Amino acid sequence: MSARRTRVLELAVLGLLYEAPLHGYELRKRLTFQLGAFRAFSYGSLYPCLKEMLRQGHVSQTPQAEGSARGGRRSRIVYRLTDTGHEHLHGLLTEVAPATSDDECFGVHFALFGHTGPDVRLRILHGRRDRLHTRLADLRARLAHAPGPADDYTFELYRHDAESVEREIHWLDGLIAREQRDARSRPGPAPPRPGPPV
Amino acid sequence: MSARRTRVLELAVLGLLYEAPLHGYELRKRLTFQLGAFRAFSYGSLYPCLKEMLRQGHVSQTPQAEGSARGGRRSRIVYRLTDTGHEHLHGLLTEVAPATSDDECFGVHFALFGHTGPDVRLRILHGRRDRLHTRLADLRARLAHAPGPADDYTFELYRHDAESVEREIHWLDGLIAREQRDARSRPGPAPPRPGPPV
DNA sequence: GTTAGCATGTAAGGAGTTACATGATTTT
């Protein structure tokens, strides 16, 4: 029961590097504008993270971009995923999945769905939906206590929250149905997708 | 420009103690189940927070509940807001307001709207709406780039996100309109509400 | 008499931020 640590940043970096080798500055831009629907990370966390991942052998660094695409500028350090890192990413994507329904992690996981199999996707979607159901029940219980005149704002907040949760559940229902349909039309165990164009 | 620190917990505790004196255990329950739409704080952060607030004179502690309501159990330590603490809360509620449109803080601020004047409420609501507008523009810009076949999930996430943001903006528009109507029907400078039943 | 719930705390650590320091290159 050793509380699995989340490390959203690590997951996001692994996911982006899976698609293409990148240097730190570019990585940060993509974190902000691609996974940026969720949050922006600072260099103060990104660079130490890369350093640690390097130490663990999940990424390798090569100074400067290779031959072509000569940009000039300060010498970049390009990071790329190693085989170990690839395995690690796959592990995070599958093992951690069920616990990963909290707002932040769900977004990142979802954005990386293209790298996973349908089974993993369904696990994550179900996990998220279950949590939202719990949350909705909780909100409704609170809404059941009619608000005092001074509690108007709290009440209104719960109401809006409950509505949002309902809508997200509905959205998830649709996604789950689609995944199941896809899984049926392409039966058998889900093959891990082949690597991206490197 | 000294980056105002947020300290959600402090604000939430001040807000709850404004309504009634409470001991730590009860405070935590209310944090979870009353402001709990947002997050649950652990004792490991709550008690040190109370200690610090005590040191700063924002709260005072009295051992055991007064005379009545003898519960037995372990001796409780009841905290209540001091005058300084009251001023501090008022300061946080007004000064910090504009910067406080990030998801977590907005919820807590909103839940404490009952303690503020209409001017503060409008500032916070407007701040929140402005941020959401920015975010929506950002999301739409990304949606404008038609997704590659592999980016389906990212695209779908943006789409759902944009819809949620739109709905919240609409919600805020309604609230803002209501506040303005209220302000007109009761003109003049907003009087700070009288204290709660102590 | 042991488990469950109430109640208060501390120590260590995790995941990130801000502010700072540095330096190259391109644009104005």
Place this chain on the structure above:
DNA sequence: AAAATCATGTAACTCCTTACATGCTAAC
């Protein structure tokens, strides 16, 4: 030559969590 942008990094700090330690009372 100044300013903006690209690029990498470190030190100190923040706010919170987990895991632990303690003890009291009520219920089984």
